[in-house]
């Protein structure tokens with residue numbers, strides 16, 4: 001059996017950290033029409049979770065436009081659990097926003113009642129995180145605290161310490177995505193995941209080795225303790241993501257056919 005989380009998070013119809021790793025499809029769309037068209041396609045793809053990468057939305061700085069798109073998105077996806085992400089530019093975000101603007105957008109999304117989880121970067125620092133944490137608690141939204149490195153894979157201790165720091169900062173789900181330069185780096189990521197899974201961290205975890213070399217982590221990371229893997233539906237949101245049908249058949253070999261059923 002895979003290494004599952006000691007604590008599980010139940011959101012709508014799914015369990016994060018349970019016996020099966022979950023598949024999340026990110027939505028990246030410049031316009032509202034594109035966003036909703038992608039969302040309509042989700043019914044056929046049947047992901048466990050959906051992520052809206054709001055940093056890819058052309059009108060992201062217009063909070064009212066964002067909220068209205070979010071409302072239509074929620075009505076389109078029905079009961080699918082939704083992650084709201086407005087990624088910071090230095091960790092792969094598609095737009096540069098002032099921190100106060102980002103906070104305003106994120107807090108408005110949390111307060112809208114349309115999202116189930118929100119993903120912010122650990123690198124935002126204590127004050128920003130605490131401000132968001134206060135709103136996630138009040139609105140029963142789960143908090144993902146994340147770290148991304150698109151250049152390299154730091155050593156195992158750094159990866160473990162980063163996941164631990166996210167958990168200690170109040171993350172419901174610590175998450176980390178790093179880029180391998182060689183296949184050995186993928187082992188470092190998986191080994192750090194295994195160490196974190198067997199540590200004081202009792203929450204669900206998400207770890208990813210990106211790029212082509214890291215693809216094995218997207219299929220097999222669940223064995224070592226990663227609870228969510230990101231696939232491609234229409235548009236990729238990070239290098240190395242695998243189309244959902246292929247990912248699902250790869251995972252079926254490791255986790256059985258119940259995956260995504």
Ligand SMILES: O=C1C[C@@](O)(C(=O)O)C[C@@H](O)[C@@H]1O
Nearest residue numbers: 026085177208210230237238
């Ligand atoms: O951070 C992550 C993981 C990710 O970067 C990936 O590598 O699949 C994709 C992003 O959309 C998501 O927010």
